[in-house]
Amino acid sequence: MIMKKYMNWSEMFLYDSLKKEEAFKRFDAICKRKDYQTFVAVHNNKVIGFIGLCKGIAFNIEGEYIQIIAFAVNKYYQNKGIGTKLLEKAEQYAQKGNIGTLCLHSGFQRQKAHAFYERKGYIKRDIVFKNLFEWL
Numbered sequence: 702m703i704m705k706k707y708m709n710w711s712e713m714f715l716y717d718s719l720k721k722e723e724a725f726k727r728f729d730a731i732c733k734r735k736d737y738q739t740f741v742a743v744h745n746n747k748v749i750g751f752i753g754l755c756k757g758i759a760f761n762i763e764g765e766y767i768q769i770i771a772f773a774v775n776k777y778y779q780n781k782g783i784g785t786k787l788l789e790k791a792e793q794y795a796q797k798g799n800i801g802t803l804c805l806h807s808g809f810q811r812q813k814a815h816a817f818y819e820r821k822g823y824i825k826r827d828i829v830f831k832n833l834f835e836w837l
Contacts, residue, residue: 750774752787769805
């Protein structure tokens, strides 16, 4: 489990509320599911970036689609082509599976990420709503 061994979560994630133990627990659960895939970029035996994918079906999409559920590059390695290579790997994975739709959600505040996605041919199309229920 290379991510568990080498990942420095505090440098990889922008989520202050996500504790390392919880991140490992989630990653372990994701690794056990067949519709999930994670690709990592490694430099000097350290994970410097990763992209997490989830395959699904939807009423409004022909065939299967892939949702990018996580995508991060260590801030010291950004603007060096790592994100591009990870995104290309995700696109190759989709192509190999004959899946023609890749989508992702990105927070309003992530303007640099939005510009990156648009340069890569992704189109702003939807607004996402969510409700965090207290009973969970």
